[in-house]
Amino acid sequence: MHCSKLFSDRLLLAFVMCLSAPFVQAAGGKQTVSSCLENGKKAFSAKEYLQAQDTFTRCLKLDPDNVEAQLSLAGVLLTQDDLDGAEKYFNAALTSMKRTSPYWSYTYSMLGDIALKRQQNDLALKMYSKSLEYNAANVNSLVGKGVIVEYQGDRQGAAEYYRSALAVEPLNLIARKRLVNLEPDYLTNDEMLAALKQRYAVAPDAAQLTEDDRALFADIHKAEQRRGIDYLKNKYPKVPQEYLVTINKDTDFEREMLTLAGYKALEKHIGQDAIAVFQKGGVPIKDVFDLRDMKGEKIFKADSTLTDSGFFVYTEALQNRKAFLLPKEAVPPTQAFLNKVASRVQELKDAGYVEITRSELKMIQNQTKCSEETLRSKLGLYVLNVTKNDRRYFVIARQTADPKKGVPYYYLMAAHAKRNPNVRVPSNSLVESYSYYGYTVCLDDGNLLE
Known part of the structure; x- marks a missing residue:
């Protein structure tokens, strides 16, 4: 049985039922940890979560360092959205686990879910990645990582994670639904x-x-x-x-x-x-x-x-909300300002820039690990502020003497080439050199790797 379903009670139930402790009763009727865990599993499978919580808590009193009891209690608490309690016992299990334990991947995956529920996406991504180091086929972590990458704007990268998850678990409805949502971004020309x-x-x-x-x-x-x-x-x-x-x-x-x-x-x-x-x-x-x-x-x-x-x-x-302009209502901002913006856009295009979407910018940031400030100051990204809440993004598409300026365009075209083999990906000595040594363009802090 796979102990990695997806973002649901089903995953936790599958894990609890995967625990291998047999039913054992000590002489004289004294309860052992094994029999205690068995009772907790029965309560959990019956969705009697408060009873399961009490039972697993009692199991830990019998053996405070029992990994299966720690993980089971953490799972019950997560089912009830007690994120702090669940995190406490998942982390406790990590300190108690043997190096050969089969539960490393599961535990890090659950910590990833907790971080994702808290909208701590960077931490969640770290936890899912750690989980996949122990088990590259952990479906929960593959989908979780895909969700975060999708939030970051790298829709093609997200599709690859969902496809990997479906390769392991073809009936996973979450991965399949999210993959369907992304079809315009990842289908090849022939598939489309x-x-x-x-x-x-x-x-x-x-x-x-x-x-x-x-x-x-x-x-x-x-x-x-x-x-x-x-x-x-x-x-x-x-x-x-x-x-x-x-x-x-x-x-x-x-x-x-x-x-x-x-x-x-x-x-x-x-x-x-x-x-x-x-x-x-x-x-x-x-x-x-x-x-x-x-x-x-x-x-x-x-x-x-x-x-x-x-x-x-x-x-x-x-919804009784007005989001339109009547024929005589003025456009905010003024047309004169929009014309000025259009003129600046044309100047940028004449200078060899191409416009990218915010999703494409997020994809470039995800691939390079560079912050927007680094992309602007050192890698040729140009940001045009139209209004307070409207920004347009441009990258240099022409070959320049400085390969740094062509880094964003290289990743943009590489992403397009995944979908359309006819797209030509420009050469870039900086990217190719870093790729050869397995480096990203920037460090984890978003600054350029010099």
Whole structure:
């Protein structure tokens, strides 16, 4: 039995039931640690957590250094979200464990879960990494590490961890669900083209993925993640057959997806609903199609469907929150300022910079271990402050005499190349030298490794 499920009571139950202590009763009826642990396991499996806690506490009184009792009590406390208590006994177990103990990986993985619950992501990442040193197939740690890397913006890196977890435990629903969420970021061109064919969104004989195809896949996938299928099911007593396709029927991997026809119908229905919501909120019908988002962009397309920003405005309106501008309302900030920003962006592009997203910046930071300040001061990152809460990021894409300036662009293109083999990754002597010796570009404190 694997003692590593995922972020749930199921994991702790699996661990407790994995403990190997046999049922032993001492002569004269005096309880032994082994029989005490057996009673605690029965209470835990019955979800009688307070009784299990009392029993495991009694086991520790019989033998204060018993690792299995420490881990069992820690597990019960974690089930009840007593993070401090759980941490105390997991750490106590680490001090009592023999070098050959099979529980090192499990214990560090649970400490990773505790840190993650506390939003101490750096510490959680350290604990999961330590766990994987003892057992590279610890599914809980693989998924936990993937979650943190995903939070950091390295979506491709997160997908690799989830895939590794599924290679060990194919039925792990958490890893599978999170992997599905990341499909636009990690699917190869061929995989994405096949996914579009499954949705009847490209010709059956299409041999190459175009940029328009890629954008279409991202849009359909986003609609699915926004529960668009449930939306259609609420609209129709029976959803038209041509709107949905189901793959892996009657298996644990069964999945419904929108076809191209279903996606178009969904967009049309949402657009119609949005019109009604805006009118109900007091917007005259003559002004509805001229509504803009807070950046001044129209929220309706020419075909009366919503833009991506328009969908956000619509969902805010459903919560009675105004996130749109009427035709006569000024755009904050002013258009003159936006023009100034646009001019500066063009200057940067002319100078050989390319713009990256915040997620891409986080991915570069994760790969290099460099702080944003180090990237700015020494590695060619340019940050354009648009407003107090809006920043745009640029990296130099041209070859320069200083290889440091090309480090961010190297990692950016290396990430793209994982998905599209046709992407050319530029050479960079600094990165290649550090990679040869197994170094990252920066130290753990975010400063450049000189």
